[in-house]
Structure formats: C-alpha cells, structure tokens
Amino acid sequence: MTTRPLDLLDVDALHSEEELAIRAVVRRIVDDHVRPNVAQWYERGQVPVRDLAKEFASVGLLGMHLPGHGCAGASAVAYGLACLELEAGDSGVRSLVSVQGSLAMFAIWKYGSDEHKDRWLPGMAAGDLIGCFGLTEPDHGSDPGSMTTRARRDGDDWILDGTKMWITNAPVADVAVVWARTEAGVNGFVVPMDTPGVTAREVKHKLSLRASCTGEIVLDGVRLPADALLPAARGLKAPLSCLTEARYGIVWGALGAARDSLHTALDYAGAREQFGRPIAGFQLTQAKFADAAVELQKGYLLAVHLGRRADAGVLRPEQVSVGKLNNVREALAIARQCRTILGANGISAEYPVMRHAANLETVLTYEGTSEIHQLVIGQKLTGLAAFG
Structure with a gap:
C-alpha cells in the first residue's frame, strides 16, 4: 500500500x-x-x-x-x-x-x-481585462529604489519616460501599474496600455517559464491625466508591499511544482524495472523519496502557518521571506532530485519534472532572489542592513 x-x-x-x-x-x-x-x-x-x-x-x-x-x-x-x-x-x-x-x-x-x-x-x-505590474527595470532588479523611470508634471498631467523589463502579462495587458520616480519620491500610476507612447515587446528565447507571457514596457513621453496617480501609494514601501503579497503566493505555489514532480517520480519508479524489480524498491531511490517528502511537508506546514497569520492580519514581510526562501529552494532541490529518478526520461516533455525544475530556476530569482531574502532575514536577526 x-x-x-x-x-x-x-x-x-x-x-x-x-x-x-x-x-x-x-x-x-x-x-x-x-x-x-x-x-x-x-x-x-x-x-x-x-x-x-x-x-x-x-x-x-x-x-x-x-x-x-x-x-x-x-x-x-x-x-x-x-x-x-x-x-x-x-x-x-x-x-x-x-x-x-x-x-x-x-x-x-x-x-x-x-x-x-x-x-x-x-x-x-472577470478576466475581461489583463493587468501587469511595472517595477523591475533592465538595470534595476533587486534594487528598485534605483529605478530610472521618471514621472514629471506638465500642467495638470503627468509625463512618464522609462523602461520596465521582465514584466509578466505585459504583451497582452490592458492596464499596467507602473512605478516611477517623481519629485516626491516613488509613486504608482495606472497606465492603460493603449496610451500613446506605451510599447510592449515580448521577451523571446526564454529557457524557463516558457508557458508565461513576458515583456518589456517602453514609456516614451506617455501623457497621463492627474488622476492616473495612485493616491495612497507613497514611497517605495507601496510597491514592496505588493511584492510581499505576491511572494506569499509563491510560498504555496512552489510546493505545487515540487508535489507534482514527486508524484510523477513515485509513479515512474513504481513501474520502471531494472535488475528485475521496480526501481522504487531500491534503498537509494527510497532515500531520495523520503528526503523529498520530508522537505515537502515541512514547506507545507510553513505555508499553512504563514497563511493563518495572514488571515489573522499579523503576517510580517520577513516571515514571507522565510517562506519564499525555504520553499522555493527546497522545491527546486526536489524537482532536480526527481529528475534523476526518471533518468534519461527525466528530460523528456512527456514528463513534467524537467519543466518544473527549469521553471523553478526563475521562481528562485523573481519576486526577490534568495540572496535578497537572506538579507531581509539577516537584517531582522541582527538589526543591521547589509544591502548594497
């Protein structure tokens, strides 16, 4: 059984x-x-x-x-x-x-x-309108505070200039939330994608996250009315709070890729015979499964704990960093390990494991790299900021 x-x-x-x-x-x-x-x-x-x-x-x-x-x-x-x-x-x-x-x-x-x-x-x-989120720039990923996209006043209007990169949904989006530097600091703007001066170009030749639409947004003298400004978003804390919201979903999502990889490998190992018996019956294979299952369950318990804290309204950003750092790192290790169990078949698109492993390489770095989350946790532990 x-x-x-x-x-x-x-x-x-x-x-x-x-x-x-x-x-x-x-x-x-x-x-x-x-x-x-x-x-x-x-x-x-x-x-x-x-x-x-x-x-x-x-x-x-x-x-x-x-x-x-x-x-x-x-x-x-x-x-x-x-x-x-x-x-x-x-x-x-x-x-x-x-x-x-x-x-x-x-x-x-x-x-x-x-x-x-x-x-x-x-x-x-309702799915009638697609949105995207323009924060990351070609030269400013982990350090969004150094963004070069600018918004300046022209009468009652705003004029936006800059470039955003690696923006999911951008090539098909109807609206973008774009973050730009103003005289007052960092502000957010709601930008309809059909506004003159907005261009979205799809990023091609990706080797990971290929079942996702990714693009570059170029803003060239984009004129927006005064009410395009997000009135309650003041400073870099606003977009970072949005990232915390998205990172929480990743804490759970990465476990899905890990679970699917592990289920696939278990089914495969139970049916694949070598040396006269299923490879699931060999000690080394079972050790791989045991380690993967333990890490999957630990990550799940962490996700549930963070979720309950979120529902209680007490979840803190550094706690989300703990979840994102651990669960994505362990999910990637599980997918890689499961790939070895499938042997040569592990690289075939007939099985999802290599696709999950390749995707998780991207998940490891977007919404904050592992190093950034380590520094977030490190700052909380020591009281000292080590960024930069």
Whole structure:
C-alpha cells in the first residue's frame, strides 16, 4: 500500500471543508485546461493568456483574496491552496494569476482611488481585462529604489519616460501599474496600455517559464491625466508591499511544482524495472523519496502557518521571506532530485519534472532572489542592513 507524500502527516486535517472544496475546484480546472496543453505551450513558448484568464475567472480565481469589486474575498489559506494547485500545473500559469491578482489588482485595490477600483477591478476579476505590474527595470532588479523611470508634471498631467523589463502579462495587458520616480519620491500610476507612447515587446528565447507571457514596457513621453496617480501609494514601501503579497503566493505555489514532480517520480519508479524489480524498491531511490517528502511537508506546514497569520492580519514581510526562501529552494532541490529518478526520461516533455525544475530556476530569482531574502532575514536577526 502506497501513501502520497502530503498524506504522511495528514495535512488535510489542517484545513476547513471550504478550503478543501476550493482546492478541489482549482485542481479540476488545472486538470481540464492546463495539464493536457501545457507541454505544448511550453515547447512553443506561447500561452493563451486571455482564454486561461476567462477560465480562471469563471471560478473566482482572479483577485480571489480581495474583497469587493467582483472579487471572491477568499481567505489567504484558500488563495495559497489555489496557488499550489495552479503551479502543480505550471509555474507560468500560477504567475498569470499571481500578477493579475496579487500585484496589479492588489495595487489598485490597496492604493487606488474609488474611480480606479470601479473602472478596473470588476473587469480584471472577470478576466475581461489583463493587468501587469511595472517595477523591475533592465538595470534595476533587486534594487528598485534605483529605478530610472521618471514621472514629471506638465500642467495638470503627468509625463512618464522609462523602461520596465521582465514584466509578466505585459504583451497582452490592458492596464499596467507602473512605478516611477517623481519629485516626491516613488509613486504608482495606472497606465492603460493603449496610451500613446506605451510599447510592449515580448521577451523571446526564454529557457524557463516558457508557458508565461513576458515583456518589456517602453514609456516614451506617455501623457497621463492627474488622476492616473495612485493616491495612497507613497514611497517605495507601496510597491514592496505588493511584492510581499505576491511572494506569499509563491510560498504555496512552489510546493505545487515540487508535489507534482514527486508524484510523477513515485509513479515512474513504481513501474520502471531494472535488475528485475521496480526501481522504487531500491534503498537509494527510497532515500531520495523520503528526503523529498520530508522537505515537502515541512514547506507545507510553513505555508499553512504563514497563511493563518495572514488571515489573522499579523503576517510580517520577513516571515514571507522565510517562506519564499525555504520553499522555493527546497522545491527546486526536489524537482532536480526527481529528475534523476526518471533518468534519461527525466528530460523528456512527456514528463513534467524537467519543466518544473527549469521553471523553478526563475521562481528562485523573481519576486526577490534568495540572496535578497537572506538579507531581509539577516537584517531582522541582527538589526543591521547589509544591502548594497
């Protein structure tokens, strides 16, 4: 009799019936709409963002943890479970949902005016409008405070100039939340993507996260009305709070890629025979499985703890850094280990493991590299900032 890795500690007992029901819905939509197609999307480097957004919106996944304006208002733990199931399909698919809900929609929901919220959030929740989040620049990733994108006043209007890079959803987006330096510091702007002077170019030739639409946004004398400014966003803490929101989803999502890799390897090892018996029966293979299962469960317990703190309104950014650092690092190690169990078949698109491992190389560095999260934790432990 076999036991699935997350059943070893009976972690389902940690969840309410509602949370498990939401998980089941997301698992079904991934099984129906992602798994049959994702290997092809990955190989081609193309993903039907708008079609997927509509499917996800049909079950309330877009901005699901936000209240009002057509959003589901689900708990943080339920949102985490959704991220796990989405990334069990593919990291790029989870990124679509994360950027839409936890970056673009969250920024408008938290920092926008009532007019911003009424104009954009219902359509984004319904999947009719796609959003993106413009913070990272070609020369400024881990140090967003050094951004060179500028916004200057011209009468009552704003004029934006600059370039944003590695922006998920940008080539198909209807609206971008763009962060720029003004005389007052860092401010956020709601930028319709059809505004004159805005150009989005798709990033090609990626070797990771290929089932995700990634682009560069060029802002060349983009004129925006005064009310394009996010009125409640003042300083760099505003975009960083959005990143914390998105990083929380990654804490859960990475576990989905790890779980799917481990399930695939277990099924494969039970059927693959060498030296007259299934390779699952060899001690070295079982040691790999045991270590992977232990790390998966530890990461899951950490994610649940952070989720409960988020639902209680007491989750702190450095705690999210602990989750992102640990869970992505361990998920990548699990995917790599599972690839070895599949041997040569591990590099075939017939199995998802190599795709998960390649994707997790990107997840390891976006939304804060491992080194940045180490420094966040280190600062909290020592009281000394070691950035720069």
